[in-house]
Amino acid sequence: MQLRHVESFLAVVEEGQFARAASRLFLSPPAVTGHVRQLERDLGTPLLHRSPVSLTPAGARFLPHAQAMVAAANAACTAVKDLHGTRETVIRVGVMAPGAAELTPAILRAFCRAQPRTRLVVESLGFTDFLSAVLEHRVDVAFIRPAPHDERVVTDTLTVEPRILLTVAACDLADAEGVRLADVLDLDFVRFPETTPRLLSEYGSFAAARNGMETRWGVGRATSAQDLMTSIAAGWGVAGTLHSLGRYYRAPGTCAIPVVDAPWEASALISRRDDLRPEIKAFRDLAVALARDPELGRLRPPVPPGQ
Incomplete structure (x- = not known):
């Protein structure tokens, strides 16, 4: 027994005609007729008299159960939709x-x-x-x-943002109001792990300004901003970053120096x-x-x- 067959049966009962039931369900009259016939075959008994349309004794007994089936199906759909609407x-x-x-x-x-x-x-x-x-x-x-x-x-x-150089406060450059790329490219930079994306390691060492010159790596190695600041504070290397990191995340014992000619x-x-x-x-x-x-x-x- 299929729910769509039960729905067609109810539509015929409520409309009193197969044609009006078909129009209500956006189906053809032959399709609705076929649904009712299949339902009767499934139940093994006629449910409707055809001319005029009326319920047989079996149809009258089946009617409240059919209404309950369709109502339960509609309630289940509503419950699922409501759950979807409130799902976190x-x-x-x-x-x-x-x-x-x-x-x-x-x-x-x-x-x-x-x-x-x-x-x-x-x-x-x-x-x-x-x-x-x-x-x-x-x-x-x-x-x-x-x-x-x-x-x-x-x-x-x-x-x-503008670029800065993060370095230990005891560095010779620490008192400068600003430095140029030429002043920093030969310093020892904090090393990144081998699995670090090339984008970040080149950014942190001003690779774009090196014209093929190899970066000098210090003994420090950093996998996070905290590691980076610890290595710099220990004097194990310097790093290039954005202005906001030096203002927002700088560790004691370090300083941030503007790199005035570095691209933002x-x-x-x-x-x-x-x-x-x-x-x-x-x-x-x-x-x-x-x-x-x-x-x-x-x-x-x-x-x-x-x-």
């Missing part, structure tokens, strides 16, 4: 410290207020997994630096290009709005010279 959605947010500096917690707070039914789960990312965590579905979005050039992810730029770099929010869920789009849209609108975010990223 989760977005896993990766943060490669400090992400987009003050914008990172501002975006998280604003999204929780705007989308209370979506729960955010924040996970720390290191220097080796800031991209792979997204691609391998361990997190859904990630606050990282610098902005990657990878067709597998969508990149939303949040800040564009971006911090970004990334997500998988094939992740088209509306909650991901909502998170990205809000993050970009806060980064660009000082009235919403009360933060305006630095503007590169000449813009």
Whole structure:
């Protein structure tokens, strides 16, 4: 016995005609006639007199059960739809410290207020997994630096900032108001693990300005921002980064020196290009709005010279 056959039987009873029942169900009259006949075969007895349409004794006995079957099916569908409407959605947010500096917690707070039914789960990312965590579905979005050039992810730029050199406070350059790339390229830089994406290791050592010159690596090795600051404070190497990390995350015993001729770099929010869920789009849209609108975010990223 199929539910659609029962529904056709009820429509004929309520409409009093096969033609009107077919119109109500958006079916052809022969289709409705076939449904009722199959139902009668399944039950082994006629349910309707045809001319005029009326219930047989078996049909009268079957009618309340048919109504209960259809009502139960409709109630089940409604229950599932209601559950879907209240189901908690989760977005896993990766943060490669400090992400987009003050914008990172501002975006998280604003999204929780705007989308209370979506729960955010924040996970720390290191220097080796800031991209792979997204691609391998361990997190859904990630606050990282610098902005990657990878067709597998969508990149939303949040800040564009000047570059700084992080160094131990006892360094000869520590008192300088600013340095140039030529002053820093021959220093010993904190080393990254071999599994670190090339994008980050080149960013941290100003590789674009070296014209093929090899980077001198110090004894320090860092897999996270905390490791980086510890190595720098110990005098085991220097590192290039964005202005906001030196202001937001600098450790005691270190200093941040502007690199005045280094190209500005971006911090970004990334997500998988094939992740088209509306909650991901909502998170990205809000993050970009806060980064660009000082009235919403009360933060305006630095503007590169000449813009």
